[in-house]
Amino acid sequence: MPSTRRPLKIYCGISAIFFIIILVILIVIFLTLLRPKQPGVTANSITLKHFDAEVFPAFGLNVTLALVLTINNHRNYGSFKYDNTTAYLSYHGEVIAEAPLEGDLIPARSKHNISTTVDIGVDKLVESPYFLNESSQGVLNFTSVTTLRGIVRVFKVFHLHAVAHSTCEVALFLKLETVDSICTSKLKL
Structure with missing residues (x-):
């Protein structure tokens, strides 16, 4: 035995x-x-959808930005499905606009565009001590912050909770009515 x-x-x-x-x-x-890697985030298109400035009889400013962020997920073998969230636009630390973002899926090894519009809160903008100086120079500087919470799926086998945080520095040129931006992103698992 x-x-x-x-x-x-x-x-x-x-x-x-x-x-x-x-x-x-x-x-x-x-x-x-x-292993999930940092996705590339670029402000593919930030355009002035509406710009209206009045000086007389009372000062008024209406600005609407159309934002298209491109998420470059080419380095990752996993897709990222994120929940509904909100993007915030601030002016020298003061939040002046919020833009809702609908949940979506960023496919693995591809690019994905996220589009939204932002109506800038003129009251908070004009009350800022930086506004008069920057507007006389012709450039307003903003910061856009977006946090996407969701799940990374690698080959539909591994499921990891993740948070993608994106920050864009945005310069609005008043005379030219154009926008320039630089974005950075971080992915936390």
Whole structure:
């Protein structure tokens, strides 16, 4: 009887070692090649949808920006599905506009556009101590902050909760009625 158990123990031991080796290889591949990486975020298009300034009889300013952010997910083997959220536009630390963003899916190894419009709150803008100086120079500087919370799915097998945080520095040139921006992003798992 003892002689028939020995080959079974050897088989089980070899199988366990083989399983551990395969598991270690899969973990190493996931942590190196398949690990979610920072997506590239660029302000593909920030345009003035509406701009109206009046000086007489009372000062008035109406500004609507159309934003199109491009998420470059080419480096990732996982898709990112995010929930509904809000993008905030601030002027020297004071939030002056909010824009709702509908939840969506950013496919793996591709680009994805996120579009919205932002109506700038003129009251808070005009009350800022920086407004007169910057408007006389012809450039207003804003910061756009967006936080996308969702799930990263790698090959529809691994599901990880993630938060993508994007910050864009936006310069609005009043005389030219154009916009320039620089964006950075961070992904936290």
